[in-house]
Amino acid sequence: MRQPPSSIVWSRRRVLSVATGLIAANLAAPARARAFPDRPIRLIVGNPPGGINDQIMRAAAVDAGKKLGESLIIVNKPGAGGVISFLSLKGSPPDGYTIGVTTPPLWRQPVIEDVDYDPIKDFTYIINIAETVFGIVVPQDSPFKTWADVLAYSKANPGKLSYGAPPGQNQTSHIMVEGMARKEKMQWVPIGYKGSAESIPAMMGGYVAFSMEPMVSISSLVRSGKARLLAVATPTRLKSWPEVPTLKELGYPSIIDSPTGLAGPANMPPDIVKTLHDAFKYAMEQPSLISVLSQSDQSPRYMGSEEYTKYVVRAAKEQRDLLVSYGMAKKK
Structure with a gap:
């Protein structure tokens, strides 16, 4: 029987070798990352259902979910001045599928008591949404x-x-x-x-x-x-209640800053942070959240990721100084 030319034999061998190599390479390569998000996102709220942050976040979550193409599930974890929710957030994977409400107790509690987190190092600040009045x-x-x-x-x-x-x-x-x-x-x-x-x-x-x-x-x-x-506790009288005096008018000039925002665990990828930021920025501009804030005399207050992070660093120092002066700081 006549043998095929050696060039054809080597060509077939090369084809087989290349095919085998491609299969091995595909098996060794990591699976291509899916676009974020591809499943529901948990949003931890450190207050009971019906409280201020619960109401605001439930309104924001609906429109943010529309922008993301996935639902957001509110998980209420009240107690211990918010520490329970903050620790739960800190211990979650930094993949964007667990985020949580951030309020002044996050950077205040470490001044008051020993807590197992650092408000600057252990969290990724995403966006600030509102100011609590x-x-x-x-x-x-x-x-x-x-x-x-x-x-x-x-x-x-x-x-x-x-x-x-x-x-x-x-x-x-x-x-x-x-x-x-x-x-x-x-x-x-x-x-x-x-x-x-x-x-x-x-x-x-x-x-x-x-x-x-x-x-x-x-x-x-x-x-x-x-x-x-x-x-x-506002700088000027509220339009809804023009007859009600401000604390400043009554002789109390100090008003505590009380922003409400969102953060995730430390080391979240910047692209995921941006995706979440953009979704909640969109929610801030929609009628549902605007209505909740307006009807309850709350104020929207936007801070992007970088600005919010800088704010927390500054606010943490200011709160420490105030709590020390009031005798509320933990004893060293």
């Missing part, structure tokens, strides 16, 4: 019609006045009222709650004299006539 509120049937009534009662009954401070002691509500009490040289008893979902029923039930609450949590009660605002 606070107000002092009492039930409609409260004997306190004005802030002056509260002060008069306090002077006549030293040490007997208690107030609601969500989401817990040594947090924004408590720090603001503590500054006011120090100016008045009075002692008021702070009662910490995990969130407004707990503090508002306590206030309405008369268990505390008043509560320092986020406006998003109390606006509907005030509008319905069930509660009354005594003051708001």
Whole structure:
């Protein structure tokens, strides 16, 4: 039988060799990364359902999810001044599929107590969305019609006045009222709650004299006539409540900055950070979130990833100095 030419034999061998090499190369190469996201994203909220951050994030998550092409699942992890949620976020893979709400307690708690995280090194800051506005509120049937009534009662009954401070002691509500009490040289008893979902029923039930609450949590009660605002912690009076004085007007110039944003674990890839940032920036511009903020007298406050990171570094130092001066910092 006649043999084929050697050139043809070598050609077939070469073909087989090349094919085998290509198969091996494909098997050894990593699978091509899928576009982010390709599955639902967990969004951790360190407050109970119905609280300020829960309401804001549920509104934002709907439109952000539309932009991302995947749903966002709200996971509520309240307690310990937010530390439970922050630790859960820190311990998650930095792949963008777990993000969480970031508020001042994130950089405040390490000053107050020993926590197993560093607010600067252990997180990737994505975007800031809103500014939380606070107000002092009492039930409609409260004997306190004005802030002056509260002060008069306090002077006549030293040490007997208690107030609601969500989401817990040594947090924004408590720090603001503590500054006011120090100016008045009075002692008021702070009662910490995990969130407004707990503090508002306590206030309405008369268990505390008043509560320092986020406006998003109390606006509907005030509008319905069930509660009354005594003051708001804003630079100027709110358009919705022009008759309600600001704390500054009442002689308390210090207003605590209280932004609400989003972060992920440390070392998130920049492209994933940008994708998430763009989705929530889009959500900020949509009617649903704008409506939630407007109806509750909250303010949108945008900071991009770089600006937000710089803000946290600066705010962490400012909060440390303030807490040390108030005697709230942990003992070294």
